Amino acid sequence: MFSKAFLSLGICFVSLFSAVAQTSSLSPILPAPINTQYSSPPVGLGSTQTARVNIVNTATVSDGTTASCTGTISFLDASGSTITSATMPFTATSGRIVTAPLTFANAGGTAAQPHVEFRAVVDLNTSTAVSPTACSLDILVEIDDATSGAVQVVLPAARLEGGFFVVPLVPSNGRP
Secondary structure, three states: OHHHHHHHHHHHHHHHHHHHHOOOOOOOOOOOEEEEEEEOOOEEEEOOEEEEEEEEEOOOOOOOOOOEEEEEEEEEEOOOOEOHHHOEEEEEEEOOEEEEEEEOOOOOOOOOOOEEEEEEEEEEEEEOOOOHHHOEEEEEEEEEEOOOOOEEEEOOOEEEEOOOEEEEOOOOOOOO
8 A cells, every 4th residue: 555655656756747847948037126115104294394205325335336226205195195296216326315305285285274194105126136235225204394494303214225124213312
């Protein structure tokens, strides 16, 4: 009984191996793109304020390749819809700061609605073939006075590295 089961298993293995061996060509397996996203908590914006998402690529590469991140900075309104007038694609090479503003008017604010809610989103596009060390984004969302430019609110910063993980950055004193 054992030998019949063993023989049957052997025949199945040989049949499977023969079928695989007869395949004329195999398609290469290419790395799938990774889309990593940072999303801020909901934030309110008043009629005299402008929101800004600031990113900087802090990666340095020593093997001769250029450290570079590509992606999109966008803003979502209170219903979760993208505010298309404030969407901005970016390419951030090492040390480059990219800023995307959201004005009160672009956020849908009016005299009848002097306070609007939004959420900032940074989508980082990369592929598994790209070195994770080529992209390390520090992300900061700030709210400033549209007239004076004075910064009024700064959301806690985050780091998006190589498209693989997000690490919150907290100052040593423990306060944002």
